[in-house]
Amino acid sequence: MTNFRKITLTAFAAPLALALSACGGTAADGEVAEAATVEPVAAPEGQEWTDVVNVSDYDGYILGNPDAAIKVVEYASLTCPACASFAMNGSEQLKSEYVNTGRVSYELRNQIHNGIDLVLARLVRCGPKEAFHPRSDAVWADLNNIMNGAQQNGQALQAAMELPEDQRFVATAQAAGLYEFFGARGLGRDQAEQCLADAASVSAIADNSNTQSQELGVTGTPTFFINGTKIDANSWTQIEPMLQRAGAR
Template identity: 60%
Template sequence: MTISRRMKIAALLAPLALAISACDSAGSEGEDAIAGEPVAAVPAPEGQEWAEVTTVTEQQGHQIGNPDAAIKLVEYASLTCPTCASFSQAGFETLRDEYVNSGRVSFELRPLVLNGYDLVLSRLARCSTDEAVVPLSEQVWTNFAEVMGNAQQNGAAMEQAMSLPEDQRFVGVAEATGLFEFFAARGLSRDQARSCLADVDSVKGLADRSSQQGEEFGVTGTPTFFVNGQKVEGVVNWEGVEPILQRAGAR
């Protein structure tokens, strides 16, 4: 699924059929990113691992790892994207443990919001601390079948929630799909989650940033990866990303 050049809030709150669509980037795999000499490992601060270090970037992405890492991997992703879930399930642990924790590579997650359900999920993942954003997003992808299955099974209730006033709409979607319970089991209280989703300006701000960055950086689908600022065309899985990191010097 692709996004338009200017995504509107109304489009994000379209019927459920949109909310559960697929979302692959187009193109063939194997595109080279950059090449570089081998990069030396960098020790993490005492008592920490690099994956525990979170930085909020200028683009409001959440970066884990050495903020001065020689190799910077950025992923634009949707929490309702099955290909993003597959990337996470296949490669995130290796990316975190072998690459990010080496201090050679940082990983930044930026949301590309594709639909209304995605918007609610993305805001909930950002309702807690900055350090929780990447882990909570990974939890959504790890449990992708459950999260998306709840949306499919409760389609009528979601449709009703979409028609509520703005300050109730996003809360209604979370209620209808069991998201409050899902995130509560992972440390985000129900009251905190409700407060986040009732803050319409913050939800709209997330959608607006996603739209603006999609246009600015030419991101038309998910997942889309950048290595050291260079867009990697057509690579959507860990099997394609890992060799690029290695060629860039993570070896």
Template identity: 45%
Template sequence: MQKLTGLSPLMLAPLVLALSLVACGDKNASSDAKTNGAPVAAVAAPAGTSWADMVKATPEGGFVMGNPDAPLKIVEFASLTCSHCADFSENGFPVLRDKYVNTGKVSYELRNYVRDPLDMTGALLARCGGAEPFFPLSEQIFAYQPTLFEKAQAMGEATYKAAVEAPAQERFVKLAQNVGLIEFVMQRGISEDQAKQCLADTKTAEALADGVQKASTTYNIEGTPTFLINGTKVDNVASWPLLEAQLREAGA
């Protein structure tokens, strides 16, 4: 299991939300995604739009971009505090979006697989503006990851413990304040009041935690990122080159 850089074990202590801690970047054994491999035809987006701009929430608690009728549907379970997920965000997601999603051949859904309190804090803020800014905010939080870890380490165990032991509506607000995430999202169009309201939203936090438990049971997720293609978890795929190879094999 890969630990957060420079953080003590206390920094990864689970909260009363019963969040699962899973490895970051572990390889998962499962059957390959079932596709016939026939070439998939491109589909033009409606006039004046691009498929990547079409984003909506999903019943499973994620956000999906792209052609809703795309024959190839990718789901990523990702943690905002996972370095391998941050690497995919930087090196894979832009290519996936521009080269595959925008052809109408592929849709891409990101589901937050929350592993720790800092991860939950980031996930609540990434979702705070709704569907439209979700992907840009998630990308930017992934890029902020090194600074996030530095600020978390500087917080110290006593301050961290006080934050996570605060009442449920306060704990993620306190964590976000200490690691600079409220100011971070304020610079990206989320007001301070809106950010604090999202961080105090225990219903959403509980739904995210429940989603982790359900995904773990359904897909036997042991590490992040984990990818599905057309509903099937793919073997040993935790990087963009490997995922792209699967897409090409599937006809994208």
């Protein structure tokens, strides 16, 4: 049985508990090397760096200068309260004070913890790549309501899991009330259903999460890397000094 099938068939027994249990677990892999001060880089004419998004070879969404000297990667779960905490209390400073200078890029990659997580990960990818970061932040800002709503409709979610794969995630989003949530944020239901009916694209997200987590030793979320070094930090007060040590000062 593939990781994808395990996720989709066991996702909803206790979605809030699953999300909580999978958070945290960052492990130190080394220290960020001290580097000379990196000079700011001008954004393309008429844009700010926080307007610029590229998709990496790891299917992560890179915000900012793709050639930035300092590269931040976050593995995050959309159902993880600790990830929501960083989104609310750190990512805005990271974007405005560091990414916008062109010295730092911020790549967000999904680690999948449960079936709701997988559906959310597909929906934040549905449509233009520039929508990925704002939609992810919107999910984290309303995470308690999303997860509580899903948990209260557990029977419908379990029934959705029994459907064929091209129907399963469409029905899951309906049972969890996600069409209304994303519709209020610019993603129409027809487009959302089309994205979720593409079972291969949903499977790819789960497979990438599994493969990359094993490859890079990501055992929980949020897990951060700076220039390829996994760091023992998951709050802005811990991460900012490391960025400065790497040259963003």
